Amino acid sequence: MLLPLLVVAGIAVGLPLVYAFYLSLTDFSLTQQGVAQIVGADNYIASLTNEGLWGAIGTTFTYVIIAVSFETVIGLLIALSLQKQKWARDITRAMLLAPMFITPIAVGLTFRFLLNDQLGAIPYLLKSLGTNYDFLGSGKALFTLAMIDVWQWTPFMVLLLLAGLESIPKQPLEAARVDGANAVYIFRRITLPLLTPILSVAVLLRSLDALKVFEYVYATTRGGPGTETETIQYFTYQTGIQFFRLGEASSMAFILLLIVLPLIVFLFRRIDRRTSS
Amino acid sequence: MRTSLTKMFAITATTALLAAGCATGTGVEAESSDVGEVAADTSATVRILMEAVPDTDIVQGLIADFNAEYPDITIEIESLAFDQMRDKLIASFQSSDPTYDLIVADNPWMDDFAPAGFLAPLDDRIANTPGLDHEDFFGPLREIAEVDGVTYGVPFYNYALGYLYNEPLLTGAGLSVPTSLDELVTTSKALTSGDQTGLAMQPQRGYKIFEEWANFLFAAGGSIYNEDGSGALDSPEAQAALEAYIDLYNTAAPENSLNWAFDEAFRSVSTGASAAMVSYNWNLPALNSPDAGEFAGNFKLAPMPGGKQVLGSWTWAIPSNSASSDAAWAFVSWLTSKEVDVSRVIAGGAAIRESTLQDERVLAEGFGADYYDAIIAILSNAAPLSEGAGGEEMIQAVGTELSEAVAGTKSVEDALKDANDAINSIQG
Numbered sequence: 001m002l003l004p005l006l007v008v009a010g011i012a013v014g015l016p017l018v019y020a021f022y023l024s025l026t027d028f029s030l031t032q033q034g035v036a037q038i039v040g041a042d043n044y045i046a047s048l049t050n051e052g053l054w055g056a057i058g059t060t061f062t063y064v065i066i067a068v069s070f071e072t073v074i075g076l077l078i079a080l081s082l083q084k085q086k087w088a089r090d091i092t093r094a095m096l097l098a099p100m101f102i103t104p105i106a107v108g109l110t111f112r113f114l115l116n117d118q119l120g121a122i123p124y125l126l127k128s129l130g131t132n133y134d135f136l137g138s139g140k141a142l143f144t145l146a147m148i149d150v151w152q153w154t155p156f157m158v159l160l161l162l163a164g165l166e167s168i169p170k171q172p173l174e175a176a177r178v179d180g181a182n183a184v185y186i187f188r189r190i191t192l193p194l195l196t197p198i199l200s201v202a203v204l205l206r207s208l209d210a211l212k213v214f215e216y217v218y219a220t221t222r223g224g225p226g227t228e229t230e231t232i233q234y235f236t237y238q239t240g241i242q243f244f245r246l247g248e249a250s251s252m253a254f255i256l257l258l259i260v261l262p263l264i265v266f267l268f269r270r271i272d273r274r275t276s277s
Numbered sequence: 278m279r280t281s282l283t284k285m286f287a288i289t290a291t292t293a294l295l296a297a298g299c300a301t302g303t304g305v306e307a308e309s310s311d312v313g314e315v316a317a318d319t320s321a322t323v324r325i326l327m328e329a330v331p332d333t334d335i336v337q338g339l340i341a342d343f344n345a346e347y348p349d350i351t352i353e354i355e356s357l358a359f360d361q362m363r364d365k366l367i368a369s370f371q372s373s374d375p376t377y378d379l380i381v382a383d384n385p386w387m388d389d390f391a392p393a394g395f396l397a398p399l400d401d402r403i404a405n406t407p408g409l410d411h412e413d414f415f416g417p418l419r420e421i422a423e424v425d426g427v428t429y430g431v432p433f434y435n436y437a438l439g440y441l442y443n444e445p446l447l448t449g450a451g452l453s454v455p456t457s458l459d460e461l462v463t464t465s466k467a468l469t470s471g472d473q474t475g476l477a478m479q480p481q482r483g484y485k486i487f488e489e490w491a492n493f494l495f496a497a498g499g500s501i502y503n504e505d506g507s508g509a510l511d512s513p514e515a516q517a518a519l520e521a522y523i524d525l526y527n528t529a530a531p532e533n534s535l536n537w538a539f540d541e542a543f544r545s546v547s548t549g550a551s552a553a554m555v556s557y558n559w560n561l562p563a564l565n566s567p568d569a570g571e572f573a574g575n576f577k578l579a580p581m582p583g584g585k586q587v588l589g590s591w592t593w594a595i596p597s598n599s600a601s602s603d604a605a606w607a608f609v610s611w612l613t614s615k616e617v618d619v620s621r622v623i624a625g626g627a628a629i630r631e632s633t634l635q636d637e638r639v640l641a642e643g644f645g646a647d648y649y650d651a652i653i654a655i656l657s658n659a660a661p662l663s664e665g666a667g668g669e670e671m672i673q674a675v676g677t678e679l680s681e682a683v684a685g686t687k688s689v690e691d692a693l694k695d696a697n698d699a700i701n702s703i704q705g
Contacts, residue, residue, distance in 0.1 A: 225680050226684050
């Protein structure tokens with residue numbers, strides 16, 4: 001019974017992984033002549049001692065923390081509101097989910113011009129209010145990119161959290177109300193604990209997805225100003241595709257995998273423990 | 278079960294390694310053909326990968342004329358955005374069943390593609406093609422197609438930069454076209470007032486900022502490389518150029534434009550929000566096009582202050598594994614011939630031949646004699662951003678350091694030192 005699943009998983013997941021791992025052990029470059037040479041751990045050593053890579057990893061995690069934190073809080077607030085909505089529920093939910101269905105590169109390009117100081121509606125609005133903000137300037141660009149992520153992916157949070165809220169049993173909530181508990185107490189002591197498993201999964205899924213941020217960077221800043229928005233995906237893309245060094249780029253991907261994997265395992269264990277308790 | 282799983286893993290791993298082994302063998306040796314004049318009855322299909330730009334549309338429009346001479350050669354052009362091209366090209370180069378028989382290559386690619394054996398040498402074809410007159414192509418464009426003394430391509434179009442300015446704004450302010458770096462700074466500042474800025478700059482990290490700033494470097498009397506090929510960005514000229522660039526960004530460029538690239542700058546100039554920009558010479562017809570807005574007709578082109586500018590060039594090249602190299606050469610040699618080049622340039626194609634820009638039909642039907650005079654001056658004194666392999670990486674590295682300096686996260690001295698170190702470590 002298990003064999004077909006393992007074969008499919010082996011081909012679909014295992015083969016590309018094994019190939020990528022093999023590449024990470026070679027000096028494979030897209031423009032080299034002849035067969036790639038095995039270089040052992042050289043690529044890993046080069047990557048681990050590459051300050052640029054660590055900078056990109058730091059930038060990426062900062063981006064993920066900002067984006068997912070905002071998405072979680074805003075998503076939860078919207079989900080709680082929608083849960084109580086009595087009329088036009090379908091239309092409201094469909095409209096809220098719309099940003100998710102736009103391809104990220106189109107979102108990036110849209111915001112590039114929307115935030116443009118001479119052409120964009122947002123700077124124009126701010127100027128009419130007597131203020132000025134350099135959205136993609138130094139010290140601000142990463143936050144702006146995270147907010148673009150928030151605009152596009154908060155609906156995903158809403159979708160998951162709304163499903164979670166609607167699956168919470170009604171009896172404990174009603175019992176608390178009968179006992180005179182106020183809304184804040186009910187949220188903190190009943191709703192939030194019961195929502196935690198789905199909240200954890202939602203945060204995990206969004207974090208993993210946000211780690212892959214590439215399109216917004218590509219469409220707006222190309223990693224700049226300086227290296228302020230140079231994320232791990234953009235850094236790896238440059239190394240592997242722009243500079244042809246696929247072997248080195250593969251080692252970077254595996255280093256990221258080794259960093260992220262323990263975090264995922266840790267989170268799943270926590271979810272399991274909470275669910276079983 | 279454990280044994281089965283182990284076997285499965287072994288099979289998977291072996292398959293992957295075999296696949297890897299197959300994929301990594303580039304192995305196509307460059308072979309030169311001496312066929313110059315291709316027979317008119319040649320029958321073949323030429324599949325070409327080109328960038329989705331107006332120059333490609335112009336080529337597309339000439340295919341019918343080509344087929345009048347070569348009725349049995351089918352030309353199939355695939356147009357892609359710049360960023361999608363290189364991956365597809367490399368996949369085709371490495372395949373025993375190539376996707377493309379003829380390509381256009383950006384200038385930094387030539388030094389990577391040719392040594393890798395991806396491109397066929399064309400010296401013999403050029404020598405044996407009557408009337409091609411290779412020397413008539415602008416010298417700097419020919420040099421880009423030459424790698425280690427071997428010619429691997431024929432110029433397709435140039436994208437040398439120049440100073441594009443709104444003439445009434447300049448003359449209205451009692452100013453003339455700047456001819457030195459100092460004048461560029463003072464002129465741009467003088468043109469900045471109210472909602473109008475003097476220069477729509479393009480300081481986006483990477484290629485754009487380096488491409489723009491290198492013109493400042495040349496104007497300051499500096500260069501990117503020393504004569505021995507080492508980096509020359511640790512010079513006083515480079516420092517003066519970067520200080521002038523930052524000064525202009527802070528005083529004469531649109532506000533909050535640290536990530537601006539071509540699209541934003543073009544829009545700013547065409548709408549009158551900026552008085553000038555440093556950009557590709559062939560943008561002038563687009564700026565003056567009747568549908569470009571109320572300022573159409575106001576724009577002029579001049580060589581960069583100091584007289585030397587950054588040169589970019591697209592080059593026709595035949596892959597070593599082309600399935601129809603003779604037919605591909607028939608198309609390239611026909612398209613770049615003097616007669617057809619005149620038609621191409623009149624239609625708006627960017628210049629490659631000196632004789633074309635002196636042709637009476639071009640002067641009468643094209644975009645004005647002063648435009649072509651400026652292009653002749655530009656193409657006679659221009660240099661590319663990179664020389665040698667690793668150009669793309671070098672450009673990105675230097676462009677990152679320049680961006681740091683403009684953003685204020687690095688001092689001018691440190692940024693230039695790091696940029697110079699990057700040139701030497703990447704291309705040294």
